[in-house]
Amino acid sequence: MVVADTSPLRYLVQIDLQHILPILFETILIPPSVHAELLQGGTPAVVRLWAEQLPSWVEVRRPEQPPDETLAADLDPGERDAIQLALERSPILLLIDERQGAKVAKALNILTTGTLGIIVKAAESGLIEVDEALDRLSQTNFRCTPQLFEHARQLAFRRKSDLNTAKGPAFS
Numbered sequence: 001m002v003v004a005d006t007s008p009l010r011y012l013v014q015i016d017l018q019h020i021l022p023i024l025f026e027t028i029l030i031p032p033s034v035h036a037e038l039l040q041g042g043t044p045a046v047v048r049l050w051a052e053q054l055p056s057w058v059e060v061r062r063p064e065q066p067p068d069e070t071l072a073a074d075l076d077p078g079e080r081d082a083i084q085l086a087l088e089r090s091p092i093l094l095l096i097d098e099r100q101g102a103k104v105a106k107a108l109n110i111l112t113t114g115t116l117g118i119i120v121k122a123a124e125s126g127l128i129e130v131d132e133a134l135d136r137l138s139q140t141n142f143r144c145t146p147q148l149f150e151h152a153r154q155l156a157f158r159r160k161s162d163l164n165t166a167k168g169p170a171f172s
Contacts, residue, residue, distance in 0.1 A: 001027045004095040005082040006037040008115045011097075013050045015136040020122040022057040029061045029089065031081035064088055075101050086110045097142075115142065116152040123156035130156040 002025045009030070012018045021028055037043070038051035054060070067084035075083070079101035086094040087108060094105050097114040105112050113121070115137065123130035134149050 001025070001029060001089065002093040002095055003029045003031075003082050003086040003089065004034065005098070005101060006034050006078045007097040008095040008118060009034075009038060010043065010047050011115045011137060011140060011142050012118065013047045014044055014140050015133060017119070017122070017128060017133060017136075018050065018055075020118070020127050022055070023127060024118065024121055024125070025093070026057065028058045028095075029085060030058060031078065031085050032060055032062055033077040033081045035060050037076075037078045061085060075104065079104075083108065083110065116144065116148065120152050120156045 009018070009021075009028075012021065035051060035054070039048055043051075063081055063084040065084065065088065067080040069080075075098070079096065079098055082094060082096065083101065083105050086092050086105065087110065090110065092110070094102075094110050094112045095114065095118065096102050096105060096112055102112045102114070119128070119130060119133045119137070122128045123133065130153055134153055137144075138149065
C-alpha cells in the first residue's frame with residue numbers, strides 16, 4: 001500500500017499509464033483533499049473522469065489526525081494530508097512530485113518517489129517502454145528539466161540492463 005498526492009496520479013492518467021499503479025503497488029490511498037484536487041475544474045477532463053469513478057485499487061482515506069500546520073505551512077492541502085496519511089501508515093511509500101512536499105516527507109523519514117520514479121520502476125519491470133512514456137509526459141505541463149528526463153531514461157535503461165545481466169544469458 002502507498003499514499004499518493006495529486007500530481008503523480010494526474011500525470012499517469014494523462015499519459016494513460018494509470019494501469020501500472022496497481023501492478024507496482026496493489027493499493028493506493030489518497031486523502032479526500034487529493035480526490036477533490038483531481039476533480040477540480042482546471043484539471044484535464046480525462047483526469048476528472050477517472051477521478052469521478054475511481055478504480056477499486058484506489059481508496060479515499062481521511063487522515064486520523066490533522067496535519068501539523070507549522071511543519072508544512074508552504075504545502076497545499078493535498079500534500080499536507082498525503083504526508084499525514086503516510087505518517088499514520090508508516091513505513092509506507094509516498095508518491096509526490098512537488099519538491100517542497102518531498103523534502104518535508106523525507107525529513108519525516110517517509111520514503112518518496114514521483115512520476116518519473118514510477119515510470120523508471122515500470123520500465124525496469126518491463127511494463128512500459130521508457131522512451132514512449134517520457135515522450136508522452138513531455139507533452140503535458142509536467143515541470144521537469146530536459147536533463148532530469150534524460151537521467152530518468154538512462155536510469156531505466158541501466159537498471160533494466162542490470163536486471164537482464166543478473167538473470168544470465170537467455171537460451172532458446
